[in-house]
Amino acid sequence: MLQLTQLRKVYQGKVVLDIPSLLLDPGIFWIQGANGSGKSTLLKIIAGMVPFEGDITFKGSSLRHSPLIYRQHIGWAAAEPLYPPFMTGMDLITLYQRIRKVPQKEIDQLIERFNVGNFIKGQASAYSAGMTKRLSLLLAFMGDPALIILDEPLTTLDTNSFTLISDLILEAWQKKGTSFLMSSHQELDTNLLNAQRVLTVINQSIVL
Numbered sequence: 001m002l003q004l005t006q007l008r009k010v011y012q013g014k015v016v017l018d019i020p021s022l023l024l025d026p027g028i029f030w031i032q033g034a035n036g037s038g039k040s041t042l043l044k045i046i047a048g049m050v051p052f053e054g055d056i057t058f059k060g061s062s063l064r065h066s067p068l069i070y071r072q073h074i075g076w077a078a079a080e081p082l083y084p085p086f087m088t089g090m091d092l093i094t095l096y097q098r099i100r101k102v103p104q105k106e107i108d109q110l111i112e113r114f115n116v117g118n119f120i121k122g123q124a125s126a127y128s129a130g131m132t133k134r135l136s137l138l139l140a141f142m143g144d145p146a147l148i149i150l151d152e153p154l155t156t157l158d159t160n161s162f163t164l165i166s167d168l169i170l171e172a173w174q175k176k177g178t179s180f181l182m183s184s185h186q187e188l189d190t191n192l193l194n195a196q197r198v199l200t201v202i203n204q205s206i207v208l
């Protein structure tokens with residue numbers, strides 16, 4: 001499904017990641033590793049957010065050679081999402097809806113599941129950290145991407161939302177075969193823990 005080839009990332013002369021080859025089948029993957037080991041960097045690279053050396057292919061499309069097709073398959077939520085303060089959540093949803101051609105019914109369901117209906121029409125500048133987080137997770141799920149990348153999906157969420165996110169992830173995997181790549185310093189829900197596989201970032205590389 002996801003293939004990394006000769007992937008390297010260097011920040012200011014320091015090699016952060018050096019992964020000769022990695023092939024992942026569909027599934028739910030949890031990336032572990034010490035602070036500063038490169039988890040966020042790896043997720044951002046696979047999400048197509050930061051430049052890198054080497055190549056990544058997903059379902060046969062190369063991020064380097066067919067970036068638009070590659071990105072159509074991917075949903076992404078950053079650890080600390082930030083949106084233009086003057087935009088409303090609904091503006092962002094509408095933008096994603098147009099780009100990803102998402103049916104209105106799916107949007108309505110996501111707004112209800114992520115429980116964002118009570119604030120989504122207000123400007124992003126007035127959102128709390130948890131509200132911004134829930135919006136970012138909703139956007140990552142829009143359009144049924146085949147791979148959803150979530151960096152620290154549970155930070156700033158209340159404990160009720162932990163279960164909600166775990167349920168949504170398991171449901172998407174079981175019903176649609178959606179794959180997930182996630183990092184989390186928090187304990188995941190037990191059901192999700194049983195379903196996931198662990199990748200460890202260590203010595204600039206990945207151990208399965």
Ligand SMILES: Nc1ncnc2c1ncn2[C@@H]1O[C@H](COP(=O)(O)OP(=O)(O)OP(=O)(O)O)[C@@H](O)[C@H]1O
Nearest residue numbers: 011012016033034035036037038039040041042201
């Ligand atoms: N924009 C940047 N410029 C320079 N160095 C960076 C940048 N982003 C990350 N790094 C460095 O890359 C390394 C990996 O950082 P990264 O954020 O990927 O780690 P992490 O495993 O996600 O850490 P944590 O568990 O603390 O969130 C660190 O040494 C960090 O200082």
